[in-house]
Amino acid sequence: GAGVSQSPSNKVTEKGKDVELRCDPISGHTALYWYRQRLGQGLEFLIYFQGNSAPDKSGLPSDRFSAERTGESVSTLTIQRTQQEDSAVYLCASQRDPSYNEQFFGPGTRLTVL
């Protein structure tokens, strides 16, 4: 079946602009995660959605970052007033539910802030 999809695959923007990244999880997966991965670095947790519970936003680096998820479907990650240090690959992952440990990742959005 279809995996996790993300769009756009690449985004180049100018410093100070806002960007919106989209994630379509696997159908039926209740949990959704956003991670950031800078070049040559590990995964940095940003935010976690589980069903209709309040999201775990503990990884968001600043108030310029926000994310939304409608029910158990699409999620968008918004970065306002982008900075050069925001340049990274933003990965989305979905998980069937908390009792299943495997996370399935999308291909990521490569964000470059000039």
Next chain:
Amino acid sequence: RKEVEQDPGPFNVPEGATVAFNCTYSNSASQSFFWYRQDCRKEPKLLMSVYSSGNEDGRFTAQLNRASQYISLLIRDSKLSDSATYLCVVNTGSARQLTFGSGTQLTVLP
């Protein structure tokens, strides 16, 4: 101290070599453990789970030492296609479930 720590490498080994990676975790209440693989410029994918009794999948063997809070991954008869970054992943039992290590880079040389 990081929740999950790995030696970043890089590990450069010849084809056919045996290579082992270790990973330590700080939360003694951690419940489950995994190795993910990430190819260059690709997304991470689950390689194998790590069971208390140790488990093997072909050339790959994973082991868990709860007393010392570390897990290991052994790759035997390494192939060029094994070149990747190997991520140690721990379910810490927190709401956000999985915590990823920063990865160990492996390059298998011809």
